[in-house]
Amino acid sequence: MLATQIRQKDGIFYFGSYRAQELLDRVRFISRFYGEGEEIAPAHIAKSDEIAQFIAKIERTDSAFQRTISRAKVRQLQNFYETAVSQPPIPGTVLLFTSEKLRFQTAGGMEGVGHLSEPQQKFLIIDGQHRLAALRFYLRSHPEDAATINVPCVIFDGRSEDFATEMFVTINSTPTRINKSHLIDLYERVSFAEPHRKFASRVAASLYSEGDSPLRYRINRLGGRSAKDKWILQAELFNELHRWVNRDWRKIQLAGGSRSEVPRYYAIVRDFLKAAERVWGEAWGHASYMVARPVTLKAMLRVCADLAREDAEPADGRVKRWEERLSPWGEQLRAFRVEGFYERFPAKGEIERVSRIHRELARAAGIETRPAK
DSSP states (O other): OEEEEEEETTEEEEEEEEEHHHHHHHEEOOSOEEOSSOEEOOOOOOTTOHHHHHHHHHHHHOGGGOHHHHHHHHHHHHHHHHHOSSSOSOOSOEEEEESSOOOEEEOTTOTTEEEEOOOSSOEEEEEOHHHHHHHHHHHHHOGGGGGGOEEEEEEEESOOHHHHHHHHHHHHHSOOOOOHHHHHHHGGGOTTSOHHHHHHHHHHHHHHHOTTOTTTTTEEOSSOSOOTTOOEEHHHHHHHHHHHHHHTHHHHHHTTOHHHHHHHHHHHHHHHHHHHHHHHGGGTTOTTBSTTSHHHHHHHHHHHHHHHHHHOOOOTTHHHHHHHHHGGGGGGGGGGBSTTHHHHSOOSSHHHHHHHHHHHHHHHHTOOOOOOO
16 A cells, blocks of 8 residues: 655654555454444454453453443444535544554655555554444445545554553543533534534524523533633533424424524523523522522423423513413522522432422423423
């Protein structure tokens, strides 16, 4: 194969690319991967192959490689391959290793560029097993794309067991994760993002920026909790909005999609929060109360979805109408004081507590709850 030789300090490795099917034929999987009713069984690892044995041992004890998570990750990547058109499906390199020493011959006097020989044995994948597993499942259903996908590869050869295992551990123990709030900000610019996620992100953005929003500048978009003037993480807000939007997505599509429905859903949430603000009175945003804390705000958004289902229209007079509907909450102020709040709403965790507060607030206002799908 044509490759570029790269030198870094005392290390030498190679950069090149393979056609998708050719690469899949030249690598071996040491973890089991699942697709839709199909699986890629792990290759048998010889006891003499100490490198593969070591990596397989790590994968069996690393939660990131458990079967259910692997299945979800492969399915997610496969879906990305199917939806990515202008975006390259595999923009990042996969890292391959062979203990064999490969021959490199420069081509035409070009320094660092030449022909790299192929190993006798299949490559071991140091990084990229999930991407290549998803690629294999994808090509089974889209064989015509095999000739149009080239996979960039970095190849390490002739190294010791220590080198391969150290690189594997380093890569898989120090992942760089995108802050979820930042990811939500980017949904609008990502062509393959699911439309209902884009929809929820637009509503969340409006709640942060619109001048008539009760949550204007109260949403923490940076992912930390250090800013005391912020009430809820954008990721938490997005999750509640997406829960609602995903449930109503068919109805949203029939009503005209994002163009007309994003402003309408924003207006519904805005009016609900305005009504809630009037009902809660001085407790709204007060440090001595849990009203403007994430656990209560998330529960109120669920009540909003329930109320909107039965009384969203007409929009005229909605704030006043909903203020009257939510007025019994004013009698609940004592229960939402910070002192003793968690004892008054006991739960095993945040998820259960949000559900409990949702039921209590809906019951007090005489609103029928709708269980999540």
